[in-house]
Amino acid sequence: MNLNLLFSLAAILVLGCVGYFVPNAGLQMFFGVILPYIAVLTFLCGVIWRVMKWAKSPVPFRIPTTCGQQQSLPWIKQNKIDNPSTTTGVIIRMFFEIFLFRSLFRNTKAEIKDGDKISYEWEIFLWVGALAFHYSFLTVLVRHLRFFFEDTLLKEKLFFVGIIETLDGFFQIGLPIVLISGFVLLAAVLFLLSRRVLNPQVKYISLAADYFPLLLIAGIAATGLWMRYIERVDVTAIKQITLGIVSFNWTSIDVMKSVSGTFYLHLFFICTLLIYFPFSKLMHAAGVFLSPTRNLANNSRMVRHINPWNPEVKVHSYESYENDFREKMIEAGLPVDKES
Amino acid sequence: MNDKIKIIAGLIIFVAICLSPFFMGLGSDSNKGPDPVISETAKKKGKCILEKTEMAKQHMVILDQWRNSVVRDAQRVYTTKDGKRFDMSLSNTCLDCHDNKKEFCDRCHDYASVTPYCWDCHINPKEVK
Structure with missing residues (x-):
């Protein structure tokens, strides 16, 4: 097996053992309260640090990738989204990129056919998988807000959380109702992982930094599903812990001890993800907004761009x-x- | 380009959203948890169809099984492990002893922001409309 994959699997297994067995050895306070604070703090400071580092990088000239006809003579039709020359065009382009992953939609795969002919084929499944993964993850994240706000607030102001949960359980299968997003998340993450394991070309360029976050998120999704549908953990006790964390008014140690190891495993994986996030490729979440190849208008032939920090000659x-x-x-x- | 102001504005919004549970939760004592009340009628009966810990985990599953059994198979009798027989009915059996939905069911459901759809069809017999 691939060494990068093996390393990631081993890392997840070690982390999983730590997250499942260690908290029950009387360390509930550390894993249930202190570690989440450390994780949130590391996540926020790390993201700010990374983004400010990018903000300081010089971008003296316009370097947009052009995927269509640029603005030219009046009788040549411009592609206003893929080669925008105005801020409006850039906003539309960024909207499609951030919400619909437009550049991924154009994904192609190269294959050698009939012995010596290379052919490029449109490959849509990476885009489908990515879209399913990101949107189900967002839904799961929003649904989890019910653990971090009090019920009155959720009903009065944050009613979108309830609406999303109702839509997520649209089919009303079983009790507790099957929420589709959780299953889609696990399926999509396993699909994205299988792509990196089964496709030889993609496997060749995959690093441990590619496998690890996928396995970690698969672990988070699997433990979450396990708690809801199989083990049926005590939700009120868990909400006591989460509300205790956000109100700095921690719940009693007896409640923390009553919660099963799967919860601590789930929480430990999430803390790992939060700590890992700012230092990994997952920062594409912020990077997508700051890509100069996407967020700049291609107006180099209309406007003279002078490097703003040029010294006076x-x-x-x-x-x-x-x-x-x-x-x-x-x-x-x-x-x-x-x-x- | 000099977009630092826009970038910092975006970061501030992001951090504010991430920290919003902390702002809203500050000083609250909601970590105490719910305290469902066992009604007098239920106390007199002494025992539910399963042990308390089992009921906490399984009550929704049992209600789902009951519904399917009654609606699809017309099978209305539930037999407990120790041989007692119960009519499979939320309004008649469960709410007969637990006649305080507000202090019993709703306490935990509200605390955990769970909105069971039992009451889309069923009514609480004690509830005056």
Whole structure:
């Protein structure tokens, strides 16, 4: 087996053992309260640090990737989304990129056919998998807000959480109702993982940093499903812990001890993800907003872009040169623009 | 480009959203948890169809099984492990002893923000409309 995959699997197994067995050895306070604080703090500080590092990087010139006809003569039709020349065009392009993964939609795969012919085929499943994964993850995340806000607040102000949960359980299968997003999340993450394991070309370029987050999120989704549909953990006790964390008014140690190891495993995986997030490829979440190849208008032929931090260059124009040396030039018989 | 102001504005919004549960929860004592009340009628009966811990985990599954059994198979009798027989009915059997939906069912459901759809069809016999 691939060493990168093996390493990631081993890491997940070790983390899983730590998350499942260690909290029950009397360390509930650390794994249930202190570690989440550390994780949230690391996540936020890390994201700010990464984004500010990007904000400081010089982007002196326009470098958008152009995927269509740029603005030209009036009778040549411009592709206003894929080669935008205005801010509106850029906003539309960014909208499609962030919400619909437009550039991924154009994914192709290269294959050698009939012995020596290379063919490029449109491959849509990466886009489908990515879309399913990101949107189900978002739904799961929003649904989890019910653990972090009090019920009155959820019913009065944050009613979208309830609406999303109702829609998620639209088919009303079983009790507790099957929420589709959780299953879609696990299925999509396993599909994205299988792509990296089964497709030889993709496997060749996959690193441990590619396998690890996928396995970690699969672990989070699996433990979540396990708690809801199989083990049926005590939700009220878990909400006591989560509300205790956000109100800095921690619940009693007896409640923390009553909650099963699967919950601590789930929480430990999430803390790992939060801590890992800012230092990994997962930062594409912020990076997608800051890609100069996407968020700049292609107007280089209409507007002169001067590097804003260019130092002032001292110029010596011909006029002032002639002023300095006029007499000597006349003496040497050189032609001058202005006689004395 | 000099987009630092826009980037910092975006970061502030992001951090504010991430920390919103902390702002809203500050100083609350909601970590105490719910305290469902066992009604007098239920106390007199002494025993539910399963042990208390089992009921906490399984009551929704049992209600789902009961519904399917009654609606699909017309099978209305539930036999407990120790041989007692119960009519499979939420309104008549469960709510007969637990006649305080507000202090019993709703306490935990509200605390955990669970909205069971039992009451889409069933009514609480004690509830005056």
